[in-house]
Structure formats: C-alpha cells, structure tokens
Amino acid sequence: MKIGDKLNGQIVGIKPYGAFVELEKDKIGLIHISEVKAGYIDNIYKNLSVGQKVTVQIIDLDEYSQKISLSLRSLEEEGYISQPKHRFSNSRYKIGFKPLAKALPNWIDESLAFLKKDTPTN
Numbered sequence: 001m002k003i004g005d006k007l008n009g010q011i012v013g014i015k016p017y018g019a020f021v022e023l024e025k026d027k028i029g030l031i032h033i034s035e036v037k038a039g040y041i042d043n044i045y046k047n048l049s050v051g052q053k054v055t056v057q058i059i060d061l062d063e064y065s066q067k068i069s070l071s072l073r074s075l076e077e078e079g080y081i082s083q084p085k086h087r088f089s090n091s092r093y094k095i096g097f098k099p100l101a102k103a104l105p106n107w108i109d110e111s112l113a114f115l116k117k118d119t120p121t122n
Helices: 098-118
Strands: 006-015 018-022 028-032 053-062 067-071
Parallel strands (some): 028 067
Antiparallel strands (some): 006 018, 006 053, 018 028
16 A cells, blocks of 8 residues: 555544545555545535445555545545635736835825824923
C-alpha cells in the first residue's frame, strides 16, 4: 500500500468525526469527515452507513503509528464548485495605490490639525 492507491473496503464503524473502513489484508483506515465529500457535512450518518462498500484513496500513511488516512472526496468528479470570493474592489481596474497617494496629503493635514487642536498649550 502507498499514498494514492485506490482500494475497496467496507465501513465497519462510524463516529461523528469519521468512518472506519476495513481494507484488504485486515487493515483498518479512517475517512475523516472532511474527506467524505466536498462541501460541508453536518451529519456523517446521513452520508455513510456501517456495512457499506466503498472505494477509497489513501491520502496518508503513518509508518510509525500504522494509521491509514483515506478519502472519498479525492475520488469525486470535479462537480463541486466553490463559491467565488467577494472582493472589496473591482479587480479588473488596475488603479493600484494612486487614490491613496492622492488622498494622503489631505489625511496628514487633517491629522495634524486634530492633534494640534487636542494638545494642551502652556
């Protein structure tokens, strides 16, 4: 067995954090809840059941502890599309720091005037 191998197995236990899969050669691996499918899963019991046959991919092998990390998500089709990030500004305009550089002298004058106003005089 090595990272990247695809194996058939059967789910032998489910916990809120993941599912235990019995693989060939009497080895047991864990599918962490984040590796069940793309997107958010609030209840793993709705997606998997004990006795279910699954095809999994090895994503990590810890030789020291003999732990096998498995994934169903890595075998999914590229059907999941993440929501695009909303940007504060429009990235199509290449304006850089020009507006900030233009406003900076005014901000400095306002700040100095504010500081002079609040400074006690002797």
